[in-house]
Amino acid sequence: MNPSRSTRIALYAYGIFTIAFLYLPLVSVGFASVSKARYLSFPIKRYSAKWYGDALASDTVRDLLFTSLKVAVIVTVISMVVAFFGALAFARYHWRYRTLFQKLILLPIFFPQTVLGLALLMWFNSVGIIPTWKTAIVAHLVWIAPIATLIVAIRAYSFDPALEEAARDMGAGTWTILREITLPLLMPGIVSAGLFAFLLSWGNFPLSLFTTGADSTLPEWLYAKMVSGYSPLVPTLGVMSVVGSFVLILLAFSVAWLVRAVRESRAAEN
Amino acid sequence: MQSQPILRLRNVVKKFGSFTALHGVDLDIEEGEFFTIVGPSGSGKSTMIRLLVGMDEVTDGEIWLRDARIDQTPANLRPTCMVFQSLALFPHMSVGQNIEFPLKLKGTAPAVRKERALELLDLLRLPQSYYDKRISQCSGGEKQRVALARALAFDPEILFFDEPLSALDYRLRKTLEKELKSLHARTGKTFVYITHSLEEAMVMSDRIAIMKEGRFEQISVADEIYGRPISRFVAEFMGEVNLFDIEGTATGGLHGKGIEIHVNGDASDFGISLDNGVTGTLMVRPEYVRFLTSSATSDFIVRGILRAEYALGSRIQYEVEASAGQTLTIEKLREDRFDGAEGAEVVLGFDADHVHLIRGA
Numbered sequence: 001m002n003p004s005r006s007t008r009i010a011l012y013a014y015g016i017f018t019i020a021f022l023y024l025p026l027v028s029v030g031f032a033s034v035s036k037a038r039y040l041s042f043p044i045k046r047y048s049a050k051w052y053g054d055a056l057a058s059d060t061v062r063d064l065l066f067t068s069l070k071v072a073v074i075v076t077v078i079s080m081v082v083a084f085f086g087a088l089a090f091a092r093y094h095w096r097y098r099t100l101f102q103k104l105i106l107l108p109i110f111f112p113q114t115v116l117g118l119a120l121l122m123w124f125n126s127v128g129i130i131p132t133w134k135t136a137i138v139a140h141l142v143w144i145a146p147i148a149t150l151i152v153a154i155r156a157y158s159f160d161p162a163l164e165e166a167a168r169d170m171g172a173g174t175w176t177i178l179r180e181i182t183l184p185l186l187m188p189g190i191v192s193a194g195l196f197a198f199l200l201s202w203g204n205f206p207l208s209l210f211t212t213g214a215d216s217t218l219p220e221w222l223y224a225k226m227v228s229g230y231s232p233l234v235p236t237l238g239v240m241s242v243v244g245s246f247v248l249i250l251l252a253f254s255v256a257w258l259v260r261a262v263r264e265s266r267a268a269e270n
Numbered sequence: 271m272q273s274q275p276i277l278r279l280r281n282v283v284k285k286f287g288s289f290t291a292l293h294g295v296d297l298d299i300e301e302g303e304f305f306t307i308v309g310p311s312g313s314g315k316s317t318m319i320r321l322l323v324g325m326d327e328v329t330d331g332e333i334w335l336r337d338a339r340i341d342q343t344p345a346n347l348r349p350t351c352m353v354f355q356s357l358a359l360f361p362h363m364s365v366g367q368n369i370e371f372p373l374k375l376k377g378t379a380p381a382v383r384k385e386r387a388l389e390l391l392d393l394l395r396l397p398q399s400y401y402d403k404r405i406s407q408c409s410g411g412e413k414q415r416v417a418l419a420r421a422l423a424f425d426p427e428i429l430f431f432d433e434p435l436s437a438l439d440y441r442l443r444k445t446l447e448k449e450l451k452s453l454h455a456r457t458g459k460t461f462v463y464i465t466h467s468l469e470e471a472m473v474m475s476d477r478i479a480i481m482k483e484g485r486f487e488q489i490s491v492a493d494e495i496y497g498r499p500i501s502r503f504v505a506e507f508m509g510e511v512n513l514f515d516i517e518g519t520a521t522g523g524l525h526g527k528g529i530e531i532h533v534n535g536d537a538s539d540f541g542i543s544l545d546n547g548v549t550g551t552l553m554v555r556p557e558y559v560r561f562l563t564s565s566a567t568s569d570f571i572v573r574g575i576l577r578a579e580y581a582l583g584s585r586i587q588y589e590v591e592a593s594a595g596q597t598l599t600i601e602k603l604r605e606d607r608f609d610g611a612e613g614a615e616v617v618l619g620f621d622a623d624h625v626h627l628i629r630g631a
Contacts, residue, residue, distance in 0.1 A: 165325055166358035168346045170372040170424050180371075184362045 026242060032235035051236040060221075061237065067133050068218040071208075072201040075140045079148040079197035080190050086145070087152035087186065092161065105146050116143060117210030124211070131213030139211040140201045147200065148193035155189030188256075195252055199245055274336065276301045276460050277322070277428060282331035282341075284317050284484075291317040293484045294331065299428075299462060304454045306463040306471040309481030310507070318481070319432050319464045323352045335427060351426035353434045357417040359405045365391075365416050366401035372424035390419040393456070395449075411442050418450075422457065431463040435470065447473045468508050472496065480504050496555075498626050505553050505628065510587075512559065512598050513628075514552040518544030524552070529596045532571040540569060540622035544629075551628040556587065556601040558624035561608045561616055568619030574598060576614050590616055 003011060036048035055061045089095075090102055108116065120139045124131055163185070167177045205219040212220065218241060225231045275298040284292040291314045299305045309315045320326040322333065324345030333341040340348055351372070359368050369387040370378075378386075388398050394415040400408070408416060414434060421429055431450075435443045451474045454461050465471055471478045472492045479489040480503075488500040499505040502513060515527040524537045524544065531552075537543050544550050554570075562568060574592035581587075586607055588600040598618060602608060610616060 160356055160358060162354045162356045162358040163360060165345070166352075166354055167360075167371070168344075169323055169325070169348075169350075169352050170420075171346050171375045173346055176375065181360060 029235045029238050033232075033239045035232070051232045052240075055233050055236045055240065058233070061233065064216060064218045064221050064237075067212075067215055068202060071133055071136050071140065071217060072198050074137050075144055075201040076194050076198040078137075078141055079145050080194045082141075082145045083148035083152040083193045083197075084183075084186060084190055086149035087156040087189070088182070090149060090153040091156035092159065105149060107146075108142050109146050109150075111143075113143060113204075113206035114210075117207045120207075121210040131211050133212055133215040133217070136208050136212045136215070136217070139207040140204060143204075143207060144197050144200050148197045151193040151196060152186060152189040155186050159185055191252060191256065195249060198248060202241070202245060274301075275299055276303075276336060277462070278332075278334040280332040280334070282321065282333065283329045284314075284321060284326065285329045291484050292321075295484075295486060297479070297486065297489070299460065302458055302460055304451070304461045304463065304474055304476045305479070306465060306475035306477070307479045307481055308465055308468060308471045308507070310466060312483075313481040314484040315464050315466075315481050316432065317484075319352070319430055319462075322428075322462065323350055323430050324348045349427045350430060351421045351424040351428075352430040352432060353417050353421050355432045355434060355436065357413055357434065359413060359417055359420070361405050363405070364401070365396075365403045365405065365408065368405065368416055369419045369423050371420060386423060387419070390422055393422070393453075394419045410438055411446065414438070414446055418453070422459075426459070428460045428462055431461065431465075433465050436465070436467070443470070450474055472508075480507060499553065499628065502551055502628060505551075505626075510556045510599050510601070512554050512556065514596070516544065516550055516552050518546050518548045518550075520546045522546075526552075528593075529572065530593045534567060534569050534571065540625070542622065542625060542627040544627075550630065553626045553628055554620045554624055556599040557585075559598065559600040559618050559620045561600070561610070562619040566619070569622040570620050570625065572598065572618045574616060574618060576610050576612055576616050578612065590618060592618075 033051060034047050034049060036046040036050065086105065090105070117139060120142065121131060124135050129135060163181055164177050167181045172180065203219060205223060208217045208220050218237060222234055222237060225234050277299040279295055279297040281294045281296060282292055283290070283294050307315045307318060317326065321328055324343060328341045331341070332339055360371065363371070366384065366387050369390055370383040373383045373386060387401060391398050391400055396412060396415050405413065405416070417434065435446055438446065447470055463474065475492060477489060477491055478495050480487040480495065482503055488495055488504050495504060496508050499508060505511045505513060514529050514531060516524050517527055519525045522538050522543060524531065524533055560568065562571065572592050574590040576588060577591045578589040579586060585601050585603055588608065590598045590600060592598055600618065
């Protein structure tokens with residue numbers, strides 16, 4: 001459909017407004033990170049990359065990044081595995097309490113995260129577990145694994161059960177079917193679930209706040225610095241975090257592209 | 271036909287909870303036969319094929335493949351293979367990988383696999399360049415052929431088909447019906463085919479089984495089922511038909527119930543007599559009913575009024591309303607078209623050779 005002239009103008013205006021609304025705050029943080037001043041002020045008088053140098057040299061920053069990364073990577077891996085099997089239970093098999101399971105599994109997503117974090121902290125205390133970054137992994141999983149499961153389940157719903165039956169009919173056992181048919185077909189869903197899991201864990205603040213104990217993740221530190229004693233490293237780390245996430249997504253896409261290219265060239269060789 | 275059937279079913283029962291889908295079915299399928307099971311939806315034919323390939327378990331009874339009892343063997347250990355209604359081609363594999371899949375599972379070397387896949391592409395009249403194509407790049411008919419090639423690569427003892435043509439348009443279906451029949455002749459394999467389409471069954475099959483409510487109503491060759499159906503159900507299922515309720519008279523003649531049928535001569539001479547008071551159904555297919563002109567005559571005569579005329583392409587169909595509102599269907603080739611205005615009185619005739627008596631209906 002070709003939009004009329006006035007519709008086109010409205011579409012452009014809408015597009016520009018939305019993009020500006022989404023990205024203006026990020027851009028201003030970007031500017032703040034290259035300001036030479038110790039305090040956040042506009043307009044920026046002198047530019048400097050000093051804070052990036054400081055950030056990269058700082059042990060605190062290194063520890064923060066490492067803790068956040070550790071938590072996010074472990075949450076991602078566990079989420080992907082749980083989501084794969086969970087999605088099969090969710091979408092592929094018909095069993096007695098399936099609809100109940102489908103509803104219960106989504107409930108944690110609707111819990112306010114601060115409430116969930118506090119509840120988990122109380123629970124950890126009552127069973128005598130001292131909160132560290134490890135308990136934060138559990139807390140993140142409670143919230144993120146259901147989301148990941150939902151993402152894979154959407155893929156699993158569009159999957160023709162006859163494909164597995166056909167493979168079995170031609171002599172494939174349960175594990176062969178899983179490896180040759182189910183896993184490859186759900187893979188795009190599993191990869192997107194993994195990406196979401198990583199980003200949700202990496203940027204999570206409310207759950208981490210209650211459950212990391214003495215350890216600190218990047219969002220927690222950023223918050224602490226903003227409420228008590230502003231550091232010019234805040235916008236710097238904020239920008240680094242965004243760039244890091246962006247690089248991760250690029251990486252995931254290029255891996256997917258690479259896998260497809262390899263598969264096609266192998267098919268062409270045969 | 272050989273002495274020992276390749277597939278034998280003995281008193282096969284399948285229940286889903288309190289619902290019985292199959293009521294103790296017996297069946298023998300001969301080596302190399304093209305056997306088709308036809309029935310309306312809900313007749314139990316899909317349940318039947320799922321039991322035969324091993325995707326569901328029998329509740330009771332036995333299934334034998336030659337000398338081996340297989341009803342407890344899981345699908346992946348049975349030497350049979352099925353072409354699915356949805357075809358179930360693997361979308362993440364190329365055409366070649368799909369065809370080679372069963373061979374890969376059997377541990378065949380890659381070079382041998384490829385050679386066999388290319389042979390099968392030839393057999394199914396697909397160009398060898400399709401080997402590297404993606405499934406999504408194939409048309410509906412090409413997908414059918416790939417699914418067939420994959421099933422043949424498995425080299426099954428029996429090849430099962432679960433309505434694989436039902437989703438295709440008419441022309442393609444007609445082409446593929448003939449191809450399947452010729453493929454059956456070229457491979458010499460036993461084909462067991464499930465469909466709800468009578469035409470498909472008639473074109474391809476050596477023998478046809480008609481299913482109704484979890485039982486076989488009739489098992490025979492196409493001509494027999496079409497011309498000498500065992501029940502009203504089979505007669506009506508196998509295409510257009512005229513059925514008349516009749517009753518034997520005290521004088522050994524026939525008397526139409528709700529319709530006036532004039533019998534020219536003695537019905538018992540035609541071999542279609544009923545004892546006094548016994549009812550039955552007289553069947554005649556539309557193509558055997560003639561419009562009688564003044565001088566002509568026939569064994570059976572019915573009078574009525576021409577109500578409608580429909581063009582069916584090569585044939586013309588007429589509807590004639592006889593006495594008491596019963597409608598007769600008549601079909602003529604276009605070249606034998608009957609010139610009569612709607613509402614005209616007509617005399618219809620048919621001969622004993624083309625009449626079949628269904629007893630006890």
